Amino acid sequence: MTDEQSALIDQLRIKRTPKPKRGRSKLPWIMLLLLLLAAAGGGYWWWQNNETGVPVTTANARALPSSNQPSAGASMLDASGYVVAHRQATVASLLAGWVAALPIEEGEQVTQGQILAQLDDRDQQAAKIQAQASVAQAQAALSQAQATLADAAPIFNRQRQEETRGLISAEAFETARSSYDTARTSVSVEQAALDTARANLASAENQLSETIIRSPFAGVVTATNVQVGEIISPFGTGSFTRSGIATLVDMNSLEAQVDVSETYINRVSEGQKVTVTLNAYPDWQIPGQVTAVIPTADETTATVKVRIALGVKDTRILPQMGLHASFLAAASAAGVAAEGAVIERDAVQTGASGDGGTVYVVDGDHVDARSVKLGAHSGSDQIILSGLSPGETVAVGDLSTLSDGAKIRVTR
Numbered sequence: 001m002t003d004e005q006s007a008l009i010d011q012l013r014i015k016r017t018p019k020p021k022r023g024r025s026k027l028p029w030i031m032l033l034l035l036l037l038a039a040a041g042g043g044y045w046w047w048q049n050n051e052t053g054v055p056v057t058t059a060n061a062r063a064l065p066s067s068n069q070p071s072a073g074a075s076m077l078d079a080s081g082y083v084v085a086h087r088q089a090t091v092a093s094l095l096a097g098w099v100a101a102l103p104i105e106e107g108e109q110v111t112q113g114q115i116l117a118q119l120d121d122r123d124q125q126a127a128k129i130q131a132q133a134s135v136a137q138a139q140a141a142l143s144q145a146q147a148t149l150a151d152a153a154p155i156f157n158r159q160r161q162e163e164t165r166g167l168i169s170a171e172a173f174e175t176a177r178s179s180y181d182t183a184r185t186s187v188s189v190e191q192a193a194l195d196t197a198r199a200n201l202a203s204a205e206n207q208l209s210e211t212i213i214r215s216p217f218a219g220v221v222t223a224t225n226v227q228v229g230e231i232i233s234p235f236g237t238g239s240f241t242r243s244g245i246a247t248l249v250d251m252n253s254l255e256a257q258v259d260v261s262e263t264y265i266n267r268v269s270e271g272q273k274v275t276v277t278l279n280a281y282p283d284w285q286i287p288g289q290v291t292a293v294i295p296t297a298d299e300t301t302a303t304v305k306v307r308i309a310l311g312v313k314d315t316r317i318l319p320q321m322g323l324h325a326s327f328l329a330a331a332s333a334a335g336v337a338a339e340g341a342v343i344e345r346d347a348v349q350t351g352a353s354g355d356g357g358t359v360y361v362v363d364g365d366h367v368d369a370r371s372v373k374l375g376a377h378s379g380s381d382q383i384i385l386s387g388l389s390p391g392e393t394v395a396v397g398d399l400s401t402l403s404d405g406a407k408i409r410v411t412r
Contacts, residue, residue, distance in 0.1 A: 053409030054402060056395045058362055061341040063390035064383070075275070075326035075376035075383055077267045079306070081258030083278075083321040086307075087217065087250035090225075091116055092243055094210045095124075096233040099226050104246060106224055110215045117226070117245045121211040128208050131201035138194035145186040156180035213245055222319065223247040249319055255310060256288060258325045259303035264355065268293055268327055274308050279322040287311035288325070326376050329385065340375065345382040347394045348374065359388055360395040360402050362410070367395055369404035 101118035104110065159176040162168045225244045226232055233243060256276050260268055274288040287310075294305040308325060310317065349358040357374050360367035372387030388394070395402060402408070 053365060053407045055411045056360075056362075056367075056402070056408045057397050058393050058410055059344050059347055059396045061343045061384070061388050061390050061392045061394060064340050064342060076329050076385065077260065077264050077327040078376040079258040079260045079325050079327070081256055081306075081323055081325060083254055083317055083319055083323060084257045085249040085251070085253050085319050086255050087253035088219070088222075088248060088319075089216060090244040090247045091213060091216065092234060092245060093117070093119060093213055093232050094234055095119060095207065096231070097121075097211065098231045099228050099245075102224065102226065102228050102245075104221050104224065106221055108221045110219060110221060110248070112215055112218045114215045115212055116215055116221075117213040119211040119213070119232070121208055124204065124208040124211055128201070128204040131197065131204040134197040135194065135201050138190065138197040142187065142190035142194050145183070145190040149180075149183040149187050152180045152183040215248060217248065217250055219248040219250040221246050222249050252313065254313075254317055254319065255291070256308035256323055256325060258306050258308065258323075259298070259301065260306050262297050262302050262304055265293070265304045267355075268304075268306055273328045275326045275328060276308065276310060277324045277326075278317070279324070281316065284316075286317075290327075329375075340386065341384045341388045341390045341392075342381050343384060343388070343394055344396055345377055345380055347396045347399075348372070348382050348384075349399045350374070358399075359384075360399060360406075361388070362393040362395060362408070365409070366405055366407050367402055369402075 097119040099117055100120045102116075103118075104116050110116070156176050156179070159168060159172065224246045232245065235243065256274075268290060270290050270293060272290040274290060276286040276288045278284060278286070288308040289311070290306060291309045292307040294307070297304050343359070347359055349360075351357050355374055357372055359370055359372055361370050370387055373385040375383035375385045377383065395408065
């Protein structure tokens with residue numbers, strides 16, 4: 001083969017470049033790690049779901065607060081209501097007329113007898129002047145009749161003596177006696193007329209005094225219903241006629257009124273201690289006492305109204321404020337904690353009656369169902385009046401999965 005042929009063959013050959021060396025792949029190790037993690041998660045899931053016993057969380061029952069002074073016991077019942085003034089009035093006028101003056105403002109403190117409003121009194125003033133004139137006229141007529149009687153009396157007495165001695169005829173004596181009787185009767189008539197005139201004057205003066213409306217008691221003006229120039233009437237007969245002038249509240253008569261369900265009214269009695277908390281001041285506990293249980297129930301709401309006297313007088317307490325009342329059990333001895341316990345509300349399975357329930361007391365690896373008497377609840381806490389002692393451990397959470405003697409597994 002010639003050199004030229006060799007050169008042509010070399011040109012026709014395919015030149016291949018050598019491939020670089022590859023490192024080891026990490027993919028098998030990643031896959032192995034994922035398999036191990038999945039196996040560990042599956043094992044944990046199997047352990048959680050196949051270990052015997054119902055998983056539950058627990059909580060310990062707490063003791064009720066104690067005091068070094070004699071105090072009321074646990075709250076037996078909670079109710080909501082409002083601050084109400086036992087003594088309040090919407091002051092109105094006995095007369096119809098237009099308001100000439102209104103010297104009060106809402107929120108003003110007034111004393112008993114203070115002027116609240118003044119009506120136009122021109123008609124009443126005129127009636128009083130007329131009645132005074134009638135009295136003067138009746139007094140003059142009475143004086144004239146009395147003078148006539150005074151003149152007739154000696155004439156009658158003299159003629160009676162003359163008639164006795166036969167100096168005058170019987171007819172003349174009868175005429176003198178008739179004149180005397182007439183004069184005496186005139187005095188009686190004029191006296192009655194004077195009494196009538198004086199009564200009319202008193203009525204006119206009373207009508208005049210009614211144009212001034214005064215406060216029936218000391219209190220605070222909570223509302224004014226009229227303005228100067230408006231017409232008022234005792235009956236409010238027209239759309240532009242007012243009936244009430246102002247509303248007064250005696251702040252010393254403020255009390256709490258709550259509606260208690262008739263199911264629990266047997267827990268309330270007169271004289272029972274109560275703790276009242278205003279919605280506006282949730283951290284302020286006001287002592288109170290039941291003054292009356294109104295002996296009738298509302299058929300619509302199935303509640304009974306209860307009146308509570310507040311143990312303090314304070315300017316922060318205002319009418320119509322919302323409140324929360326806790327009716328307390330009998331007082332406990334000094335230095336002794338009130339009977340009962342406090343637990344989380346989630347630890348109680350309430351009964352149909354509402355005043356009783358069931359708790360599941362933890363005993364080793366199982367629970368015992370126990371009936372308890374429920375008191376009031378506050379926030380997430382429930383007061384147990386009886387059936388549970390402080391320090392006992394109870395199950396908390398979904399209690400529908402538990403039953404008496406059920407085996408459990410505490411998860412927390």
